Structure formats: structure tokens, C-alpha cells
Amino acid sequence: MDSKGNAYTTCQHWRLDVDAEGLTWVTLDKRNESTNSLSSAVMDELAVLLDGFDRHPPQGVIFRSGKAAGFIAGADIQEFTQLDTPAKGIELVTRGWQLFARLASVPYPTLALVHGHCLGGGLELALACRYLLAVDEPATRMGLPEVMLGIVPGWGGMLRLPERIGPQAALDMMLTGKTVDARKARRLGLADECVPPRVMDQAAAMLVLSNQPRRRPPLLQRLLNGPFKALVAGTARKQVARRARAEHYPAPYAIIDIWARHHGNALAAPQLIDSIVRSPTARNLVRVFFMQERLKSLGKGGTFQAKRVHVVGAGVMGGDIAAWCAQRGLTVTLQDQGMERIAPALQRAYAAWGKRIRDARELRNVMDRLIPDPDGHGARQADVVIEAIFENLEAKHALLQDLEAKIRSDAVLATNTSSLRIEDLRSPLARPERLIGIHFFNPVARMPLVEVVAAEGSDPEVVQRGIAFVRQIDRLPLPVRSAPGFLVNAVLGPYMLEAMRAVDEGLTPATVDEAMLAFGMPMGPIELIDMVGLDVAVAAGKSLAGAGAGAEPPRCLLEHFNAGYLGKKSGRGFYEYRAGRPVKGPVGTVPAGLAERLVRPLLERSRQLVNEGVVADADLADAGVIFGTGFAPFTGGPLNYLRSQHA
Missing domain, CATH: 3.90.226.10 (2-enoyl-CoA Hydratase; Chain A, domain 1)
Known part of the structure; x- marks a missing residue:
């Protein structure tokens, strides 16, 4: 030196x-x-x-x-x-x-x-x-x-x-x-x-x-x-x-x-x-790391930076989307038909933030960024406008037309629909090419993936802005093409359907769930149905499961639904819930090959969606299913798992 x-x-x-x-x-x-x-x-x-x-x-x-x-x-x-x-x-x-x-x-x-x-x-x-x-x-x-x-x-x-x-x-x-x-x-x-x-x-x-x-x-x-x-x-x-x-x-x-x-x-x-x-686990988890980095990189390179977000619909999804955006530093206006509908979302946000944010001033600053807006004035200034009302085509048509007339010409107009096609939603718009899907998953604060949905003829600049916005709020954007269920719900549908078919055949829900827990899933498919809601499963069942037009819904699903059991949110679905946790009976003997049977429809649907171009390639499909469903990360994803089984 x-x-x-x-x-x-x-x-x-x-x-x-x-x-x-x-x-x-x-x-x-x-x-x-x-x-x-x-x-x-x-x-x-x-x-x-x-x-x-x-x-x-x-x-x-x-x-x-x-x-x-x-x-x-x-x-x-x-x-x-x-x-x-x-x-x-x-x-x-x-x-x-x-x-x-x-x-x-x-x-x-x-x-x-x-x-x-x-x-x-x-x-x-x-x-x-x-x-x-x-x-x-x-x-x-x-x-x-x-x-x-x-x-x-x-x-x-x-x-x-x-x-x-x-x-x-x-x-x-x-x-x-x-x-x-x-x-x-x-x-x-x-x-x-x-x-x-x-x-x-x-x-x-x-x-x-x-x-x-x-x-x-x-x-x-x-x-x-x-x-x-x-x-x-x-x-x-x-x-x-x-x-x-x-x-x-x-x-x-x-x-x-x-x-x-x-x-x-x-x-x-x-x-x-x-x-x-x-080990195969380390190799696959390193693979998952690089896939995650690829998703992050999709939001880079542009100049779009949102400052204001307007969310319409203060239910669980809309309210939580608004709360997450406010926590990430954006000014958010939340619209619904009255303060009595918006207030629960604000209370839920305050309760959730209060557990994580210890500094009283910081907590107040975050709450100040989440603004109740019953009359929808914030839509005119927003950089991103997200429709998050209930899944009804006519209601969404009326709302989207109203929003299009108010919002800035350069604002991103998005829907959080989980089951309706973008092509059907955008039909009454003067500029249909500007509508995209920005599809969050529940619970918003825990699920890292957000699907960014484009239809045929969607404006590429708007799609890229949607991707950049998702990264801005610290979520992983997955570009997908408009199709029933997009990627994540489309692969979950046949998987959950097969699980309920197994229950119809006499297996207990706990036995079915144990098979997939042993496979490496973070949650069994029956408990997942309870979390999603049996009413949602009944409504979306046929289209998302890819079943034929004449296929009947699983008997066990209809029996529980008709009895008024809607899942975790009602305190009972396939399981009874106490303090938010399912009460499961004895597992019993898990039949040999049950896990392989249950997961096969998910694997095949994932491969089909890649072949159809709903998602661009196998790596993106693997990343989407892992980060959108929790599919066992140690496998490297469903398509990587399929390849390993045939190696």
C-alpha cells in the first residue's frame, strides 16, 4: 500500500x-x-x-x-x-x-x-x-x-x-x-x-x-x-x-x-x-429464483410511474387492492355506493397496518393516502383505474362506460375480473383496446402474483404500463392472454374438480387434502375450495374446469352449497372452522397414486395453456402457477415436474 x-x-x-x-x-x-x-x-x-x-x-x-x-x-x-x-x-x-x-x-x-x-x-x-x-x-x-x-x-x-x-x-x-x-x-x-x-x-x-x-x-x-x-x-x-x-x-x-x-x-x-x-430441491429452488427475477424484469425499462390510483368496488378484493396500493406509497381513492360500503374496507386496512406499522406517524400517513370517494371524483386524476365490482357482465359494462367518459386519455383502465373475458367486457367502450385485466389474488397482501391480461388487439403500451404498475407496487406481473380463468384459475379448476370427484367416490376431505400435503402443496385442494368459497366454485365451476357442457358439478359441492355452507367465510364448508382454522377428522389411509391422480389435470391444463399461447412459455407458466397457487416450489413448477417424471 x-x-x-x-x-x-x-x-x-x-x-x-x-x-x-x-x-x-x-x-x-x-x-x-x-x-x-x-x-x-x-x-x-x-x-x-x-x-x-x-x-x-x-x-x-x-x-x-x-x-x-x-x-x-x-x-x-x-x-x-x-x-x-x-x-x-x-x-x-x-x-x-x-x-x-x-x-x-x-x-x-x-x-x-x-x-x-x-x-x-x-x-x-x-x-x-x-x-x-x-x-x-x-x-x-x-x-x-x-x-x-x-x-x-x-x-x-x-x-x-x-x-x-x-x-x-x-x-x-x-x-x-x-x-x-x-x-x-x-x-x-x-x-x-x-x-x-x-x-x-x-x-x-x-x-x-x-x-x-x-x-x-x-x-x-x-x-x-x-x-x-x-x-x-x-x-x-x-x-x-x-x-x-x-x-x-x-x-x-x-x-x-x-x-x-x-x-x-x-x-x-x-x-x-x-x-x-x-439436491433436486436446491436446483429447482434456484430455478424458481431466476424465474422470479424474470417476472420482476418485465416491469423495467419504461417511464410509466403511477402516483394516483382509483379503485371502484370496496369489497374484500377491491378494498384490499386499494389498501395495498396506499401502503406502497400511492394516493388511492376508493369508490363504492356509499360510505357504509367503504368504511369496512378502511377498518380492515387500519387493523392490518396497525399490526405491521409501529410508528404512529407512518400509520397515519398511510391511512391519509387511502381516501374514501363515494362519488368517484378521484377517477379524473388517476393514473390507474381498477374496476373491482362483482362478476356481472351488465354491471361491469355500465361502470366501464361511465369510467371511460371520465378518466384521462392516458390513464390505464383495468378490470380485476377473475372469470370474464376482456373481449366481452370491452365491447361497449369507445376505445376497447385500452381495457386490460390486472387480476389480483386473495389475500392481496400475501399473494405475490398479479396477472396482466391482454386481449386480441389490446394496446401494447397500455399492457406494458399495467405491467410496470404491478412491479411498482412490489408484485410479480405475469402477462397472460384473455381466456377463461387466464392461467392460475384455469389450472386450479380441474385440480379442485378432481379432488371433489374423489370425495364423491367416498374419500374423506381430510384424506384428499393429506395426499396433496404429502405431495408438497401448502394447502390441500378441499381446504382451498373452502377458502375460495363454495359459491364461487359453483358459479365458475364448469368454465374454469374445462368440463364438457353436459358435465354435472360434483355432488359433494352441491350438497354443501345447498345446505348453506359457503366455506371459511361462513364458518363452514367442507370443514367446520373454529378461530379461522379448519377442524379436520382422521386422515385414514391415503390410497396409492392418489396425489398423482389429483395433480394430473393441473399438469395437463398447464401444458395446454402454453400450447394455446395463453402464457408465452413453460417457464412463465411454472412461475405463474408457483406464485399464484403455491404449487410445490421444490418441484420447479408443474411443467418442470412433468419433464422430470418423463426424464
């Missing part, structure tokens, strides 16, 4: 600067990328930097990001697709483990200045530093989400996170992939300090120059991370078993075992690591 601290000029991704106090600021600015990730080249250069620091120990080192997007997003996921031999998988883990262990043992103070996202390998790097300073802004999120990719945090996360915040909080983060913001990181002890952006550099320098020891976790946390590990591990395994089966998702179980039996050192269990890293 020269007197100015500008050594290592051969590094393409790292930049060094030495300030007047003698502190070395190490900036990661990955070349030709908008986001920092820890590729092999980045890691090799970090090793070179540490070599130099060994020769000329610095006063202190502060790691920071040169990207506006955040600190470090994690490892380079592309490299996971190249792990085709056991040696490559072990080599990948070894490189990160040894490098970060080396960083953790240096004699000079080190600090990670976390501004924006800090995930996976990025957090493992930060944990290897003596100090972690979190910048208090909404974009700052920290977590170890490797489990979402079917892998484990093998570069030291399973060792250092439990040491820093205690095993219970650490396992909760590692086993779920949850992230925490700057303030929670400070409360947990993950961050030493939490400061606003304007003082982050000064605060970082002061903390490093103080050279103070890190505060130790409380005694109980140290005991739980030591003598009482087995107790914590046993509890964690039971909790994981309620959410995921080991044969489908081995990674969370491996995390528990490596922490409890090997002190978080993945290299102590090389066979386990190889079985995880190169």
Missing part, C-alpha cells in the same frame, strides 16, 4: 481509500453490475486485500458499498448452477468459510457499514467483522435467506449469527429466510448501532476508532448456544416439521443439525453439504 492508500490497483471490484485518521475504507463496487454479489472473482480479490493488510496492518477497516442498491445481495447465484460435482460444492463452501474465518481473526478493528440490503453471504461477511453499523432507512434489510434457495448459510452464518443474537432468534431468521430492518437489528444485537444516513460515515469511523469490545449476549442466550443446544434444536425441528417435510425441503433440517452438532461449521459435514447443494 502506498502513502495514499491507493494500492491494489489491479482489483476490478474493490476500491481502497485511507482517511486522515488512518482508517481504510474498503468499497465494494462490482464491475458492470447494478448490485453487489460475492462472485468467485470478488472473493479472490478480497483475499488479496487481506494479504496486503497482513503485510501492512491498517488502523482499522470499514467495509461499505459503492452501489445505491444496497450493501451486498449475497453470493452470485449463477455460480450455483455450475456445481455439477461434489468437489465443486465443497470448494464453494470452503472458500467462503475460510475467507470469512480469516477476516474474523484479524487483529485490527473491522466494521461493516450496512446501507440497504445485506443478505446471505453479504451478512456473513458483515458478521465476520467486529462491528456492524446499520443505516436507518426503509431499504436496509438484513437476513440469511439461503433456505429459500434450498441451501444453507455455509460461510459462517450458522456459527456467528447464533453467537451474536442467540440461537432462537438466529434459527428463526435462518429457517424462514426472514429479514430484519435496521432498528430490529439493533434491538436483537445484530447491529451495534443504528444511525440515520446523514451521520453514517462519522458514526462508522468513531466506532472503529473506539476499538471497544463487542457487547456479549445475555447469559441465557449463551447457555442456549452452549449446554442447552439440544433443547433448542429439538424445539426448532418440531416447528420446521409443521411447515416443511424433510424429503421436500432438507435445508432447514440441515441448518439445525450443523448448528447443533458441528458448531455451525458446514465443512464438518461434507456429505450433508454435498447432498444439499446439489
